[in-house]
Amino acid sequence: MASTLVRPRSGRVIAGVCAALADRFGLSRGLMRVAFVLFGLFGVGELVYLVAWVVIPKAP
Template identity: 65%
Template structure:
């Protein structure tokens, strides 16, 4: 488990928010992406993604 929450430069699909969260908490990137998609259908997944994109810094 990584100690920092950063958006990776490699292995990302759009902005790296899901990849960064998955790497930080040691879970599957696919699982995090599915949670965001379901969140987008049911609630405010898109808004959470955009906020993450703004707040989570880019990795080196």
């Protein structure tokens, strides 16, 4: 499990939010992306993604 939460510069699809969360918590990036899609269909996933995009810093 990674010790910090940063958006990676490689291996990301849109902004790297799902990749950052998956790396931080030791989950599959694909699983995290599917979870965000489902959360978006049944909740406020888009809003959470946008907030995370702003809040999570980009890797150096």
